[in-house]
Amino acid sequence: MKYAKQWRKTTLSFICGALSLVVVGLLLGAASDHQNKTLQFGRYQLSSWAAPMGENSGMVGAFVMDTVSGETRTVYIRSYGDPPAGKVLKNNLKKPFSDMY
DSSP: OHHHHHHHHHHHHHHHHHHHHHHHHHHHHHHHHHHHHHOOTTSEEEEEEEEEOSSSEEEEEEEEEETTTOOEEEEEEEEEETTTOSOEEEEOTTOOGGGOO
C-alpha cells in the first residue's frame, strides 16, 4: 500500500513534468518562427573611429553598415580640442537608417 501511493505520486509528478515540457516547447517553437520572419538580427553593423589631429585635438565618430545592401552611412562625427574647439559636425543619432544622409 505504501509503495502504491509512492508510485502514484512519482508517476503523477513525471506526467506533469512531461506535459510542462511539451507546453513550453510548443510555445518557444511558435515564438521563434515568428521572430525569424520579422526580425533580421545582424543586418546592421556599427563601427566607431577616432583620429588625432594634433597634440590636443582630434575627431571621433561612428558609422553604420547595412550588410544586405552594402550601404554605409555616417551616424556621428565630433571634433574636440584646440583648432575647431569641439564641434558636432554630424548627429544622426536616434534616426532610422533610411533617414541618415
